[in-house]
Each structure stands twice: as C-alpha cells, then as structure tokens.
Amino acid sequence: MAHLASRRTRALAAPVGLALTASLGFLPTATATAAPTGEPATATVRTDGPKLSYVVNTRGGRGTVKQVEKAIGRAGGTVVVAYEQIGVIVVHSQNPAFGETMRRVRGVESAGATRTNPIVPQATKDVGAIAQPLTAAQAAAAAAQAKADEDPLEPLQWSLPAIKADRAHEKSLGSKRVTVAVIDTGVDDTHPDLAPNFDRRASVNCVTGAPDTTPGSWRPAAGESDHGTHVAGTIAAAKNGAGVTGVAPGVKVSGIKVSNPDGFFYTEAVVCGFLWAAEHGVDVTNNSYYTDPWLFACKNDPDQGALVDALTRAARYAERRGAVNVAAAGNSRHDLASDAIKDSTSPNDSETVTRTVDPSLCPDIPTMLPGVVTVSATGAKGLKSSYSNYGKGVIDVSAPGGDSTVYQTPEAPAVSGLILSTLPGGKFGYKAGTSMASPHVAGVVALIKSKHPYASPAAVKALLALQADAKACGAPYDIDGDGTVDAVCEGGKHANGFYGAGTVDALDAVRW
Numbered sequence: 001m002a003h004l005a006s007r008r009t010r011a012l013a014a015p016v017g018l019a020l021t022a023s024l025g026f027l028p029t030a031t032a033t034a035a036p037t038g039e040p041a042t043a044t045v046r047t048d049g050p051k052l053s054y055v056v057n058t059r060g061g062r063g064t065v066k067q068v069e070k071a072i073g074r075a076g077g078t079v080v081v082a083y084e085q086i087g088v089i090v091v092h093s094q095n096p097a098f099g100e101t102m103r104r105v106r107g108v109e110s111a112g113a114t115r116t117n118p119i120v121p122q123a124t125k126d127v128g129a130i131a132q133p134l135t136a137a138q139a140a141a142a143a144a145q146a147k148a149d150e151d152p153l154e155p156l157q158w159s160l161p162a163i164k165a166d167r168a169h170e171k172s173l174g175s176k177r178v179t180v181a182v183i184d185t186g187v188d189d190t191h192p193d194l195a196p197n198f199d200r201r202a203s204v205n206c207v208t209g210a211p212d213t214t215p216g217s218w219r220p221a222a223g224e225s226d227h228g229t230h231v232a233g234t235i236a237a238a239k240n241g242a243g244v245t246g247v248a249p250g251v252k253v254s255g256i257k258v259s260n261p262d263g264f265f266y267t268e269a270v271v272c273g274f275l276w277a278a279e280h281g282v283d284v285t286n287n288s289y290y291t292d293p294w295l296f297a298c299k300n301d302p303d304q305g306a307l308v309d310a311l312t313r314a315a316r317y318a319e320r321r322g323a324v325n326v327a328a329a330g331n332s333r334h335d336l337a338s339d340a341i342k343d344s345t346s347p348n349d350s351e352t353v354t355r356t357v358d359p360s361l362c363p364d365i366p367t368m369l370p371g372v373v374t375v376s377a378t379g380a381k382g383l384k385s386s387y388s389n390y391g392k393g394v395i396d397v398s399a400p401g402g403d404s405t406v407y408q409t410p411e412a413p414a415v416s417g418l419i420l421s422t423l424p425g426g427k428f429g430y431k432a433g434t435s436m437a438s439p440h441v442a443g444v445v446a447l448i449k450s451k452h453p454y455a456s457p458a459a460v461k462a463l464l465a466l467q468a469d470a471k472a473c474g475a476p477y478d479i480d481g482d483g484t485v486d487a488v489c490e491g492g493k494h495a496n497g498f499y500g501a502g503t504v505d506a507l508d509a510v511r512w
Helices: 062-074 098-102 136-145 227-236 267-279 302-320 434-451 457-467 506-511
Strands: 052-058 077-083 088-093 108-113 179-184 252-257 284-287 324-328 341-346 353-357 373-378 397-400 419-423 427-431
Touching (some): 052 077, 052 098, 062 088, 088 267, 098 302, 179 267, 227 427, 252 267, 267 302, 302 324, 324 434, 373 434, 434 457, 434 506, 457 506
Parallel strands (some): 179 252, 324 373
Antiparallel strands (some): 052 088, 419 427
C-alpha cells in the first residue's frame, strides 16, 4: 500500500530580505563587502555556479558572527539571516567554492550546502502518507454510536483508548497555557476542529530560513501537503461536539511551516522552526519528517556535517528554552541501532547514490539528534507497525501510528487500522506512519506539561518514560505471517528496540 510504504513527510522560495522579527535577534539580510577574517582576499570570486543555500556555523557569539559575515560577502555569499543565539548563518551563494572557502575562515566551525539542487522549482517529493478521506457513511455511522461525552467521530479513533486518552479526558483536557508547535508542511488553522485551539502568535512560515509572519503564511497552499494539518488534529483537535478529538484537546497548537512547495524540508527552514519555537514560548515541538536531502546525514562529510551541526545547535537551543522535542522514527523498517544501513534514497533532490551508512556517524535528523524523543509506531493490535523503524537504545517510546488492516485490525466500531484526523478545508481523513505516532506522544507530553507547568524538559521526558506502559518484545516478529522474521526486537520489557520504555500513557500523564 503506497500510503504505508513512504517515509515520514518531507520552492519556489519566498523572496530573500523579508522583514525579520526583532524579538529573535536576527541580523538584517545583507551582502557584506569587507575583507574576510583569517583568509587573504582573492582577486576574483566565481559567481557562475548554481545558486545554493548554505549554513555557516561559527564559534563564539555576536562579535564572531559579525566578522564571519564580512568573510561571507567577500566569498560571494549573501546573508539571508543570522541566528546569533546559536551561531548559525544562512547564506545564498553562486560561488561553487563557497563552502570550501568558508571552512578555512577563522571563527568558522563548519559550513556546507543544505541542498544538491539549485534554489529553483524542482520535482515534487513524496511527502508521506496519502490521506484516505472519511466517507459520509462512515461519519454518520460513527456519530450514531458516539456517547454523550464524545465528539461524533471519536468512536473511529481507536488510538485514543490505546493510550487511555479517552479516560484522561475525564480528568483533564490539558492547559491553554501549553503550546505544541507542529513543525511540518503547514497547518490549516481555519479548520473548525483546530481554530479554537490555534496559537497564531507562535505560528510562522520558515521555508526560506527566515521567518515570514504574514497572516496565514503558516497554512498549506492549494495543492500542498495536508500532512501538518493531520498531525495538528491528533495533538489538539478541540473537544467541541464536532469532528475528532485530539490527545490533548485543551492545549494550544501552532503551525511552523518548513516544507517548501516541492515538499522538501531543508536545514535552513528547520533551524528557523526550532528557533521560532524557542523564542515564542513553545512547550513541545512535533517533528514528523526527516531533513532533506539526506535520509542519513554523515558527520564526516564537510557539507552534511555542517547540517548536523546547525540542526543540533537549533534543537538544543529549543530545549534549553524549555521545549521538549518529539520526532517520528521513520517508515523505512530500518534498525537504527545497526552499524550498517543501506541508503539508496539520498540525496533526494538530485541524483541519488547507494551507500552503506552507520547511523551513529550518519544520524537521521531530527529524530536521532541529542535529547529528542524518538517515537516508533504501533498498530491497532499494539504491535510494532510493519513499516516502523526501530532500534535498541534509539527508540524512546511508542505510540499508535496505524497499520494496514491486513496486519492489525481494530475492534469495532473503528473501521480502519489507520489514524483518523483533520485535513485542510474542514475535512477528515486517515493516514498511517510514524508521522502519526509522534503527535500522539507530543499530545501526552503536553498533558504532562499541563500537570507540571514548571517541570524542565528533562523532568517531563523522565515522566513520559516512567509513565509509559512497558511492553516486551514478544514472539518473533513475523507481521505478514509468511514464516520469515521481519525484524528483530532486542532488549527487555522496560527498554527494547521496538517500543522503547513502552507505549505512552495519557491517563498517567494527568494523574501523576
């Protein structure tokens, strides 16, 4: 099934030189012209190459950033935005030697291209699970079976009782003071199930790497992916007597759009997303994607290593500012604890190559960044979903992401083994993936934060793991029943490669 085989989700770039938000401390977009630091000026700089985007990661603070900006201009680069808080500068350049030149500049720790294709429209990338729309008949049947305290489509949401969210809602729906940022393809905040809980102040379009706060810029445009809207509904669809119910229907949700119109999640956009969340009081970020164009970004490659550096800085900064970062483990059936994974999909924005990578040196970003809560997916029977990545010591917790009914069939009144949630235009539909598991966890984290508003990210993550319902590996994993083991689960009941510490528990989140 195509909607299960794809990975997590993945421009016509908005104009460079957008007005920048003062509260973030961003530097104005400019082309510096002074001599570079630590490198002699060259007579000529080539500017006939493809226009690429780069991140330049500096040592030190504001003063170093200022000096490096001068070198950027001298090397033929144009500064898009400088994140002084973490020493990351986003740059455009047509100098084919720009990255190599900047890596020799005093004060620069790493520098590299964020893409392998020029900044122009390109082939649209597969952005994950294709939605299966809810039919009118299914909606009517669900509404007829809904209890007095249920939203009309809640009987179809088998994933809520799977993590005891239905029982949790009897005690708490979560606090309006808690915001979960959906760093994704954009969120349709006009949806009737999302509008009551939407936080416009914490929403933004980060596609260019610099924040665009134009009202509605965080929404998916016509023809763009519905992925982020689906994720948002799982987290915080309002319990309002209509539609579906989120895991934490009383908290706020914001949209941070980082996917360009072609479906690519580039480093500069994701860095912007984490920084925006950090500076706007977001309590939880949900990350149901991998950062393009590399499924695994290798630290020992000068360009890829710079991307890992920039994204690590950004995620750590968000956590230092109080956010718990939650991420989908991926849908490629990989053992992320293995020391040899075959990657034949990267780079996905130009000609791919086949390579064997060690994830400890070539992490999947952002799910394998330090401090990030890595989430595997389970189906309606509570088993690891057929597509879900796994790995002992990598997976922190598990949550419902759905699976084909061929493998895991839900109990009635649910009619699909996939996850039902919101779609743009006031619609509803089913998707499956670790992209759908991660927002279940983000919702539970929001409930924990609602119960313990002053808890640090470390304390919240500790509670998440302690409250999880431990789950043993069980019998050899033959999900399709063909007699061949499809994946090997390693570890004990309280910490293993399929389920981590276990399946998250929303009821304990509001009780403890």
